[in-house]
Amino acid sequence: MQNESIxxxxxxLRQxxxxxSKSQEEVARASDIAHNYYGEIERGKREPARATLLNIARHGLxxxxxxxxxLLRAAGFAPLPQVLSSSEMARLYKIVEAYLNKMAPYPALVVNQFWNVLKWNNQLNSAFGLSLERISAPQRNWLRLLYDGNGPLRNAFVEWDEFSRYQLALFQRSTLGLQSEPEYQALFYNLQKEAGFERAWQESYPGQAxxxxxxxxxxxxPGALDGGIFRCRLVQTSFDQYSQLLxxxxxxxxxxxxxxxxxxPTE
Structure with missing residues (x-):
C-alpha cells in the first residue's frame, strides 16, 4: 500500500x-481487532491487510x-466482484419471496441499490392505493413513486415532508460511491423534475436517517371517507452484502x- 492510499x-473509513453512527471502539470490537489499532488505521498510521479491511467492512460497518x-480501492487493493451467478440470484429471489409472504398482512417491498422496486406483497398495494404491477419497471422506483405529485404516496403519508427526507437520507447512505453510475444520474435527473425534491435533497444528509x-x-x-388513519414503523432489512437488496x-x-x-384486500 502506498502512502497516498493510506x-x-x-x-x-471515518466517514x-x-x-x-458508530464509535471507533464499537467498530473495532465488532471487527475483532484492537481499538488502538483501528484508530491508527483511521489516522493513516497503519496499513491494514486486505483481510482486515474486509473484516471491518463486513462485520464492523x-x-x-x-x-x-x-475502501479496497482507497487502500490499493483489488475490488470484490459484484455480479451474482444465476443460481445465486434464483436462490436469493426465493428468500425474498418467502420474506414478503411471511410479512403479510404487513405492507412490504424489496428494492435494489438504486431503489427500483423489484418485489412487493399485495398488502403494499392495498395499504397505499398502489397498482405496482401496472407500472413499467423503469418507472417503478420507490423514490419516484414517493415524489410523484399525481401519485397516491404523496397523499398517503400525513407527515410526507419528514418521511420523504427520511427516505432520501436512507438513499444517500445506501448509494454512497454510486453517484457516478449512469442509473444513479438518470434517477437524480428525473427526481429533480418533481415538486419539493430539490429542497428536500439539500436539507437531507445520510446521518439524518x-x-x-x-x-x-x-x-x-386508501379510499376512506372518514379520514381513517393507521400508524406504522418502517423497518429496513438487508438480505446480503452482494445483492444489495433492501x-x-x-x-x-x-x-x-x-x-x-x-x-x-390482498389481491
Missing amino acids: SQLGPL LRQLR NLTVNQTNL DLFMGREWAIRV ALTFFPVDPATEEILSLL
Whole structure:
C-alpha cells in the first residue's frame, strides 16, 4: 500500500463509520481487532491487510459491496466482484419471496441499490392505493413513486415532508460511491423534475436517517371517507452484502392498525 492510499483510506473509513453512527471502539470490537489499532488505521498510521479491511467492512460497518470496494480501492487493493451467478440470484429471489409472504398482512417491498422496486406483497398495494404491477419497471422506483405529485404516496403519508427526507437520507447512505453510475444520474435527473425534491435533497444528509429510526408514521387509509388513519414503523432489512437488496416493511404500532391491515384486500 502506498502512502497516498493510506491518506485516502483513513478519512473515507471515518466517514463511513460516522454514517453508521458508530464509535471507533464499537467498530473495532465488532471487527475483532484492537481499538488502538483501528484508530491508527483511521489516522493513516497503519496499513491494514486486505483481510482486515474486509473484516471491518463486513462485520464492523456492515457495508454494501460498493462501499466495501471504495475502501479496497482507497487502500490499493483489488475490488470484490459484484455480479451474482444465476443460481445465486434464483436462490436469493426465493428468500425474498418467502420474506414478503411471511410479512403479510404487513405492507412490504424489496428494492435494489438504486431503489427500483423489484418485489412487493399485495398488502403494499392495498395499504397505499398502489397498482405496482401496472407500472413499467423503469418507472417503478420507490423514490419516484414517493415524489410523484399525481401519485397516491404523496397523499398517503400525513407527515410526507419528514418521511420523504427520511427516505432520501436512507438513499444517500445506501448509494454512497454510486453517484457516478449512469442509473444513479438518470434517477437524480428525473427526481429533480418533481415538486419539493430539490429542497428536500439539500436539507437531507445520510446521518439524518438515524434521527427518524423507530418513528411512528401516520398513513391515510386508501379510499376512506372518514379520514381513517393507521400508524406504522418502517423497518429496513438487508438480505446480503452482494445483492444489495433492501426490504422496507411497515409494521403496525397499535391494535387498531393491526385490524385495519388485516382487513385490507390482498389481491
